[in-house]
Amino acid sequence: MAKMRVVQVGRPKGPLELAEREIPAPGPGSVRIKVEACGICHSDSLTKEGLWPGIQYPRVPGHEVAGIIDAVGENVGAWRVRQRVGVGWHGGHCGYCDSCRRGDFVTCQIAPQITGVSYDGGYADYMIAPATVLALIPEGLSAVDAAPLMCAGITTFNALRNSGARPGDTVAVLGVGGLGHLGVQFAAKMGFRTVAIARGKDKEGLARKLGAWQYIDSQAQDAAGELAKLGGARVILATVTSGKAMSAVLGGLGINGKLIVVGAAMDPLEVPALALIGGRRSIQGWPSGISADSEDTLSFSARAGVRAMTEVFPLERAAEGYEHMMSGQARFRAVLTTAR
Ligand SMILES: [Zn+2]
Numbered sequence: 219m220a221k222m223r224v225v226q227v228g229r230p231k232g233p234l235e236l237a238e239r240e241i242p243a244p245g246p247g248s249v250r251i252k253v254e255a256c257g258i259c260h261s262d263s264l265t266k267e268g269l270w271p272g273i274q275y276p277r278v279p280g281h282e283v284a285g286i287i288d289a290v291g292e293n294v295g296a297w298r299v300r301q302r303v304g305v306g307w308h309g310g311h312c313g314y315c316d317s318c319r320r321g322d323f324v325t326c327q328i329a330p331q332i333t334g335v336s337y338d339g340g341y342a343d344y345m346i347a348p349a350t351v352l353a354l355i356p357e358g359l360s361a362v363d364a365a366p367l368m369c370a371g372i373t374t375f376n377a378l379r380n381s382g383a384r385p386g387d388t389v390a391v392l393g394v395g396g397l398g399h400l401g402v403q404f405a406a407k408m409g410f411r412t413v414a415i416a417r418g419k420d421k422e423g424l425a426r427k428l429g430a431w432q433y434i435d436s437q438a439q440d441a442a443g444e445l446a447k448l449g450g451a452r453v454i455l456a457t458v459t460s461g462k463a464m465s466a467v468l469g470g471l472g473i474n475g476k477l478i479v480v481g482a483a484m485d486p487l488e489v490p491a492l493a494l495i496g497g498r499r500s501i502q503g504w505p506s507g508i509s510a511d512s513e514d515t516l517s518f519s520a521r522a523g524v525r526a527m528t529e530v531f532p533l534e535r536a537a538e539g540y541e542h543m544m545s546g547q548a549r550f551r552a553v554l555t556t557a558r
Pocket residue numbers: 259260261262281307369370
C-alpha cells in the first residue's frame with residue numbers, strides 16, 4: 219500500500235506532528251485530491267486547540283486546499299482526474315435541513331461539514347473531499363496563489379459582493395492583514411472608493427499599492443471622524459479580531475451604512491443604538507460561502523490580478539508555519555506546499 223505524509227493533531231492542544239498513513243481511496247460521491255498547497259488559517263486553531271465541539275482525533279487540519287483530482291469515486295458528476303480544484307471551509311451539508319432545502323448550504327443546521335474539522339483536511343499529500351464542495355482552479359492561478367483564496371479570499375470577496383455597495387460607493391476595509399490585504403484588493407477591483415484602515419503609518423504604502431484610494435492610520439487619527447469627512451462609508455468590512463476596534467469605526471458609517479464582520483473577535487462590540495436608528499445603519503456577520511462562491515473568487519482573482527501575499531513552508535515544517543501565522547508575523551498568509 220502506498221503511503222503519504224500527513225500533519226495531524228493527536229489530541230486537543232497537542233502538537234502538529236508529521237505522520238505516515240496509507241493513501242485513502244475515495245468513496246461514492248468523493249474524490250481524492252493530490253494536495254499541492256494548503257493555506258494556514260487562524261481557524262485551524264479550532265482543530266489544533268480542540269475548540270470545536272465533537273472533533274475526533276487524530277485530525278488533519280487545513281481548509282485552504284489547492285490540488286489536483288487524482289482519483290474519483292462513483293457518482294461525482296462531471297469531475298474527473300487531473301482537474302485542478304480547491305476545497306475551502308464549507309466542506310459539505312446535509313441537503314435536508316430547513317437551510318439546505320432553501321439552497322442556503324453554508325448555514326446547514328443538521329450536519330454541516332467543515333474541512334479539516336469534521337474530516338481530514340489539506341495538511342497532507344492527499345485528502346478525500348465530497349465532490350459537492352470542489353471549486354475549479356482556473357489557469358493562471360498557481361496552487362500557492364489559489365490556496366489562501368479558498369478561505370481568506372472567498373470570505374472577503376463574498377462579503378463585499380453581497381454587501382449592497384455599488385461601484386463608486388465608499389467601502390472601508392478595517393485591518394490590512396491576512397483577510398484585509400485581500401479585502402482591499404477586491405474592493406478596489408470591484409470599483410469601490412476603497413479606504414484602508416490600519417494601525418500605524420507603516421502599512422500605508424502597501425495599502426495604496428493594493429488599490430486603496432485613502433488610508434487612515436487609526437493610531438494617529440480618529441478613523442470614524444475621517445470616514446465621516448469622506449461622506450461616510452456605505453460598507454465597512456471589519457477584518458480585525460478586536461470588537462473594540464470595530465466599535466470605534468461605527469461612527470464612520472454613512473446613511474444606510476453597514477458594518478460587515480468577518481474577523482472572529484472574541485470581545486463584544488459596543489453599539490450606540492441611536493446611531494443605528496437614525497441613519498438606518500446595520501451590523502451584519504458574514505461566513506465564507508459555498509464551492510460556487512469559491513470558484514467565482516478564484517476566477518475573479520485570476521482575471522483581476524488579485525493575489526494573496528504568501529510565505530511558503532514545506533509540509534513537514536507545518537508546525538513552524540502555524541506558529542508563524544498565529545503569532546501574527548506572517549506577511550500575510552502562510553501556505554504549506556507538498557512539493558519535494
Ligand atoms: Zn479559514
